[in-house]
Amino acid sequence: MGAFLGHATILLLWLARLTLAVKSVDVLSGGIATGIQEEEILRVLAQNKTDRSDNFTFIELIGSVSHQYNNSLNTDEIQSYVTNDKRTTNPYYDVYGEKIDLQARKFLQIVPTFDPGAGQVSQKCRRQAALFYEELKKFSLWALKMFDATAKMPSGLLNGNVNQLGDFDECLGVEGTQGIRGQYCLAYLQLDVEDSRPDLQQLHRLMHSHYAFRSNISDPGHRVPRFGTVNWAVCAPSGCNPRDVEASLRHTLAKHTEQTGLKITVKVDAEMCQVRRTEPLPTETLLVGFFFTAVVVLSIIAGLCDHYKVPASPAVLAFSLKRNVLKLISLERGEGDIATVHGIRALNAFMLILAHKSLALFFNPYTNRTEMTEYVGKPWTVIGRAASLYTDPFIMLSGLLTTYSFVGRLDKIGKLNVRNEYLSRLLRIVPTLGALILFCTYIMPFIGSGPQWNLVVTQHADICKRTWWRNFLFIHNYFGFENMCLTHTHHVGIDTQLFALSPLMVLAIYKKPKIGITVLTLVAMLSTVLRFYVTYFYRLNNYIFFGTSIRQLFDTANLSYILPSHRLTVYIIGVFVGYLLRKWPKSYKLNNTIIFIGWSLCILMAIGAFFGPAGMGSINYVYNPIHAATYNAFAPIGWCAIFIWMTFLSHTGNTDGWLSKVFAWKGFLITTRLSYAIYLTQFPVFFFNVGETRSAEYIGFIRMMLNVKELFWILGASIILTILFETPFQNLRNQYLKRKSLNQTTSKPLSHTANTMKEIKSD
Structure with a gap:
C-alpha cells in the first residue's frame, strides 16, 4: 500500500508536468519540430498583465503558442479534442503516435495505473480493461478521464484525510470504445497493522482519527458510518461487475503491501457501483409523484374555495391551504393548555437535531478529520454525544399529556372511548x-x-420497500435497528405502543389511586433495573464515547434503546404528573422552602444527567460498564426532572419566574405543531446532503453543526408536511369525532349520565 500510495503522489506531479512541461505539450501542439519549452510558455503567460478578463484560457494559451510556431492545429480543433468526450480514440495518434507512445511509456513507468483487469476477473471485464489500457497509452480522452476520476494519494493522511471520493461526475460521464461506459465504485478498505509494529500503529491511529468509532468492513453502514474503513473511489469500465472491481483492487494492493506490515481487506458492495442512469423512472415513482401533485392541487383548490366562500364539502375544506397555514401560525392556546410543554419540546427538538447532525457529519470525508475528532473530545461536546437523552422528554410529555387529557374526559363524562382515542x-x-x-x-x-x-x-428506500408494513403496524422497532425502514422512526413505534397501554395505566390510578400508583411505581422501578442490568451484562452504552464500536451501538439500540419496556420509567413519571396536574387544588400553594428544595434537587439531577458523563467523551476514556449502566438507568430520570418540576410549578400557579415565562412563550406553539414533522424530516435532509457530497472539505465544527441551509430545509420540509398532511387529517379527525360525540351525547339519557357520574364519585 505504501508503494502504491507513493506512486499516486508522483502521479499528481507528473500530471502537472503534462500541463506545462516540454514533451507533454507535444500531444496537443502538432508538428512542432523542437517542442514547446517551459520558458516559451512562461513568456506567453507573461503577456497576461492586463485586466483579468483579458487572461488566456488554457485553450487560447496552446493556440497562441502553436500559432507562433506555424502549428497546423488550430484552436477549434484543440477545443474539440478537450470537450468532445464522445471520441473513442485520440484523433491525433496517427500523426503523433511515436511521441505519444514515448510519453505514455515514461508516464506509466513512473506512475502505474490501476488495472481493472488484474486478478481473477470475468472475460468481459478483462476485455474492456485491455481496451481501456490500450486507449490510455494513446492518451485518448475518455481513458484519461477514467484514469483521472479514480482516487489518488492525497496530502494530510495523518490528519485523517483518508477517504477519497475521486470525481464522481467525470467518471459517470465517460463514454469510450465499443460501448464502454464509466462505472463509479466506492470501495471499502480496512487497513490493519501487525502487533509487532508499534511505529505503524501510531500512524494507523492518526490516519483513523483516534478511532472515534471502531468498525469492521462487514458492519452495516447505512445508518451509522463505518468510521474505521477507508472509502476509495475507482472508475472502472462498465463491463466489470463489483466482484471484478474487488478482485482487481485486491490484486493491485497485494503487490504493494507484501512484507510491509500492512494488511488491507477490500470490499466492494454491488450497490456502491454506479453508472449513469438512462432508464426511465419506475411506474411506482410516477404514481407517487402524481399522488403528491394531486394533494398539492387539492390544497390549493380547497384554499381558494375557502377564501372565496365557494360551497364545498367539509372533507375538501379540511385540506384548505389558507385554513391550515392560519392554524399553523395561530398563537391561540387551546382549552386546558399546559404552556411550558411547548418550550420543553422546542428545546429538546433543537438539541436532538444537533445530536443527529453530529452523527451525520461522520459519514463525510474531511481533510482534517483527525483534528476534528480531537476537538470533539472536549467535555462540552456532550451536547452531541447524549443523543438518546433528548428523546426522553418527548416520551415523558406523551405520558403527561395523554393522562391529562384522559383524566379530563373521565372527570367530564365518566368514561373513556378507547376506540375513538386509538382512531x-x-x-x-x-x-x-x-x-x-x-x-x-x-x-x-x-x-x-x-x-x-x-x-x-x-x-434505506430498498429496506422500506420490503418492510414498510411493519411501520404501519408500529412494530418496526422489534426487528433490529439495521433492518428498520427509516430507523429514526423507532420513536413513533415506542410512543404508539406506550399509548396503547395508557388507558390501562390511567384507569388504574383513576379508579384505584393507591393500588394503581403502587403498581406503576413498581413497573417504573423494574424498567430502570432492566436498563441497568442489560447495559451492564451485554456491555452496552447509550453514550457515544471514543472507541465505541458500530456493533456496540447497534446492540445498544436493539437490546435497550428502541424497546418500550426500557422507556417505561419516564412515561410512567409523565402519567403521574398528568394525573397530579388535574387533581391538584388550584388554590393550594407550596411554600417557598419546598419550591427552593425542589429546584435545587432537579437542577442537580439535570446537571448530573447532562454533564456527569462528560468525562466519557475524553479521547483517553476506557469503557467501564458500571458508568454505562448507571447512565442508561438514571440519566433519563435526571434530565426529565427539571422539566417536570417547572411544568408542575407553572401550571399550578406556584411560580411566575423568568424561566417559566421563557418556556411558556406563545411562539413555541408553532414549533409544537411542527415538532412531529421536524422529527421525521431531519434525517432525510441530513442523508440527502451526505449522499450528494462529492469531495472532502475542511470542517469547522460549529459552522458545520449550525448549517443554516440545512436547518432551513428541515424547517421548510416540516412546514410542507404539516400543512399538506398532518393538519388536514387532524381536521378530518376533529370533524368525525366531534360529530360522533354529539350523536352519542344526544342519544344518551340524561338520567343515565347522572347515575354514571355518581358511581364514579362514590368509587
Missing part, C-alpha cells in the same frame, strides 16, 4: 408517516446522486 391517534400520525415513507422510498432516490447516495438514500 384519533392513528389519524394524527399515520398520514404524515405514510407521506414520508412514500417520498423517501419512491421519490427521493431519483432526485439526487453522489458517491454515497446508494448507501444512505437508496439502501
Whole structure:
C-alpha cells in the first residue's frame, strides 16, 4: 500500500508536468519540430498583465503558442479534442503516435495505473480493461478521464484525510470504445497493522482519527458510518461487475503491501457501483409523484374555495391551504393548555437535531478529520454525544399529556372511548408517516446522486420497500435497528405502543389511586433495573464515547434503546404528573422552602444527567460498564426532572419566574405543531446532503453543526408536511369525532349520565 500510495503522489506531479512541461505539450501542439519549452510558455503567460478578463484560457494559451510556431492545429480543433468526450480514440495518434507512445511509456513507468483487469476477473471485464489500457497509452480522452476520476494519494493522511471520493461526475460521464461506459465504485478498505509494529500503529491511529468509532468492513453502514474503513473511489469500465472491481483492487494492493506490515481487506458492495442512469423512472415513482401533485392541487383548490366562500364539502375544506397555514401560525392556546410543554419540546427538538447532525457529519470525508475528532473530545461536546437523552422528554410529555387529557374526559363524562382515542391517534400520525415513507422510498432516490447516495438514500428506500408494513403496524422497532425502514422512526413505534397501554395505566390510578400508583411505581422501578442490568451484562452504552464500536451501538439500540419496556420509567413519571396536574387544588400553594428544595434537587439531577458523563467523551476514556449502566438507568430520570418540576410549578400557579415565562412563550406553539414533522424530516435532509457530497472539505465544527441551509430545509420540509398532511387529517379527525360525540351525547339519557357520574364519585 505504501508503494502504491507513493506512486499516486508522483502521479499528481507528473500530471502537472503534462500541463506545462516540454514533451507533454507535444500531444496537443502538432508538428512542432523542437517542442514547446517551459520558458516559451512562461513568456506567453507573461503577456497576461492586463485586466483579468483579458487572461488566456488554457485553450487560447496552446493556440497562441502553436500559432507562433506555424502549428497546423488550430484552436477549434484543440477545443474539440478537450470537450468532445464522445471520441473513442485520440484523433491525433496517427500523426503523433511515436511521441505519444514515448510519453505514455515514461508516464506509466513512473506512475502505474490501476488495472481493472488484474486478478481473477470475468472475460468481459478483462476485455474492456485491455481496451481501456490500450486507449490510455494513446492518451485518448475518455481513458484519461477514467484514469483521472479514480482516487489518488492525497496530502494530510495523518490528519485523517483518508477517504477519497475521486470525481464522481467525470467518471459517470465517460463514454469510450465499443460501448464502454464509466462505472463509479466506492470501495471499502480496512487497513490493519501487525502487533509487532508499534511505529505503524501510531500512524494507523492518526490516519483513523483516534478511532472515534471502531468498525469492521462487514458492519452495516447505512445508518451509522463505518468510521474505521477507508472509502476509495475507482472508475472502472462498465463491463466489470463489483466482484471484478474487488478482485482487481485486491490484486493491485497485494503487490504493494507484501512484507510491509500492512494488511488491507477490500470490499466492494454491488450497490456502491454506479453508472449513469438512462432508464426511465419506475411506474411506482410516477404514481407517487402524481399522488403528491394531486394533494398539492387539492390544497390549493380547497384554499381558494375557502377564501372565496365557494360551497364545498367539509372533507375538501379540511385540506384548505389558507385554513391550515392560519392554524399553523395561530398563537391561540387551546382549552386546558399546559404552556411550558411547548418550550420543553422546542428545546429538546433543537438539541436532538444537533445530536443527529453530529452523527451525520461522520459519514463525510474531511481533510482534517483527525483534528476534528480531537476537538470533539472536549467535555462540552456532550451536547452531541447524549443523543438518546433528548428523546426522553418527548416520551415523558406523551405520558403527561395523554393522562391529562384522559383524566379530563373521565372527570367530564365518566368514561373513556378507547376506540375513538386509538382512531384519533392513528389519524394524527399515520398520514404524515405514510407521506414520508412514500417520498423517501419512491421519490427521493431519483432526485439526487453522489458517491454515497446508494448507501444512505437508496439502501434505506430498498429496506422500506420490503418492510414498510411493519411501520404501519408500529412494530418496526422489534426487528433490529439495521433492518428498520427509516430507523429514526423507532420513536413513533415506542410512543404508539406506550399509548396503547395508557388507558390501562390511567384507569388504574383513576379508579384505584393507591393500588394503581403502587403498581406503576413498581413497573417504573423494574424498567430502570432492566436498563441497568442489560447495559451492564451485554456491555452496552447509550453514550457515544471514543472507541465505541458500530456493533456496540447497534446492540445498544436493539437490546435497550428502541424497546418500550426500557422507556417505561419516564412515561410512567409523565402519567403521574398528568394525573397530579388535574387533581391538584388550584388554590393550594407550596411554600417557598419546598419550591427552593425542589429546584435545587432537579437542577442537580439535570446537571448530573447532562454533564456527569462528560468525562466519557475524553479521547483517553476506557469503557467501564458500571458508568454505562448507571447512565442508561438514571440519566433519563435526571434530565426529565427539571422539566417536570417547572411544568408542575407553572401550571399550578406556584411560580411566575423568568424561566417559566421563557418556556411558556406563545411562539413555541408553532414549533409544537411542527415538532412531529421536524422529527421525521431531519434525517432525510441530513442523508440527502451526505449522499450528494462529492469531495472532502475542511470542517469547522460549529459552522458545520449550525448549517443554516440545512436547518432551513428541515424547517421548510416540516412546514410542507404539516400543512399538506398532518393538519388536514387532524381536521378530518376533529370533524368525525366531534360529530360522533354529539350523536352519542344526544342519544344518551340524561338520567343515565347522572347515575354514571355518581358511581364514579362514590368509587
